[in-house]
Amino acid sequence: MSAVTRPPQRDAPKPLRDEDGLHADIRRALAASATGRGVFGATWEYFDEIGSTNDAALRAAERGVAEGHVFIAGAQTAGRGRLGRTWHSPPEAGLYVSTIVRRSALAPWITLAGGVAVAQGIRAATGLPVQLKWPNDVVAVTGSAFQFRRKLAGILAEASSGAESIQYIVLGFGINLRQTALPPELQGRAGSLEGELGRLVDGGVVLAAVLAALHRVTEDVIASGPAALLAEWRQLSPSAEGARVEWDGSGVTRTGVSAGIDVDGALRVVTAEGLERIVSGEVRWT
Numbered sequence: 001m002s003a004v005t006r007p008p009q010r011d012a013p014k015p016l017r018d019e020d021g022l023h024a025d026i027r028r029a030l031a032a033s034a035t036g037r038g039v040f041g042a043t044w045e046y047f048d049e050i051g052s053t054n055d056a057a058l059r060a061a062e063r064g065v066a067e068g069h070v071f072i073a074g075a076q077t078a079g080r081g082r083l084g085r086t087w088h089s090p091p092e093a094g095l096y097v098s099t100i101v102r103r104s105a106l107a108p109w110i111t112l113a114g115g116v117a118v119a120q121g122i123r124a125a126t127g128l129p130v131q132l133k134w135p136n137d138v139v140a141v142t143g144s145a146f147q148f149r150r151k152l153a154g155i156l157a158e159a160s161s162g163a164e165s166i167q168y169i170v171l172g173f174g175i176n177l178r179q180t181a182l183p184p185e186l187q188g189r190a191g192s193l194e195g196e197l198g199r200l201v202d203g204g205v206v207l208a209a210v211l212a213a214l215h216r217v218t219e220d221v222i223a224s225g226p227a228a229l230l231a232e233w234r235q236l237s238p239s240a241e242g243a244r245v246e247w248d249g250s251g252v253t254r255t256g257v258s259a260g261i262d263v264d265g266a267l268r269v270v271t272a273e274g275l276e277r278i279v280s281g282e283v284r285w286t
């Protein structure tokens with residue numbers, strides 16, 4: 001999870017007028033699923049264009065907006081990904097969503113919970129058997145050794161810390177709904193739900209299913225601890241065990257075979273020198 005001190009003040013978002021009907025699909029799906037989502041999406045805002053929904057949520061959290069309030073955008077002009085990357089967010093091509101989490105007991109688990117929720121929500125809404133690639137990329141996989149993989153969604157959790165503890169977390173996720181012109185660096189590595197399925201996908205139904213899954217997994221963690229979450233994550237991520245991987249460590253490329261995740265979410269890798277734990281960054285499947 002990334003730590004932030006103060007939410008950046010960027011271009012003021014333009015709220016979409018509620019009566020223009022542009023996002024009737026989201027309104028309909030959220031209204032129909034309200035009982036299964038707990039606080040997540042009990043209140044929400046839609047913007048036709050925004051800098052970053054994570055920034056909007058960070059500012060709102062700072063003002064005291066309640067846990068579960070959801071920010072949804074049709075496009076982002078400054079969408080952020082992990083490791084300082086840009087999240088390509090063209091108009092009407094994806095779901096760009098952020099929500100606020102305030103229960104501090106969830107803090108250590110929110111990144112894994114977000115990944116499980118997005119993967120399970122996509123599966124439930126579309127039937128597409130997406131997988132997780134450590135730490136939290138949602139991918140479509142073909143090929144027996146996980147070698148053909150297209151990233152369909154990503155999760156970015158950012159926390160604001162007070163003097164002694166985490167005050168709130170913003171959980172953002174981007175889901176590629178439809179195929180658009182991709183920047184060269186993403187060609188061949190990114191995909192979309194509609195591209196995988198070969199049919200139209202209702203973004204509202206996917207969003208409602210993800211929020212329902214987020215409610216379920218976070219309630220499980222609060223009630224019974226992280227064991228069930230870790231088991232679900234492992235089930236969704238077969239490549240976390242027994243796959244050849246490489247990563248950059250201290251300026252050199254390291255290689256090994258994945259050996260599952262630890263209870264803290266670190267990826268275990270068996271190398272020629274012994275067992276390594278990777279706690280952050282990125283691994284590549286070879």
Ligand code: BTN
Pocket residue numbers: 051052053054055076078079080081082083085087095096097098137153154155156172173174175
């Ligand atoms: C990743 O790099 O895999 C994480 C991508 C997270 C993108 C989402 S889109 C909604 C929210 N707002 C942002 O600026 N980023 C996240």
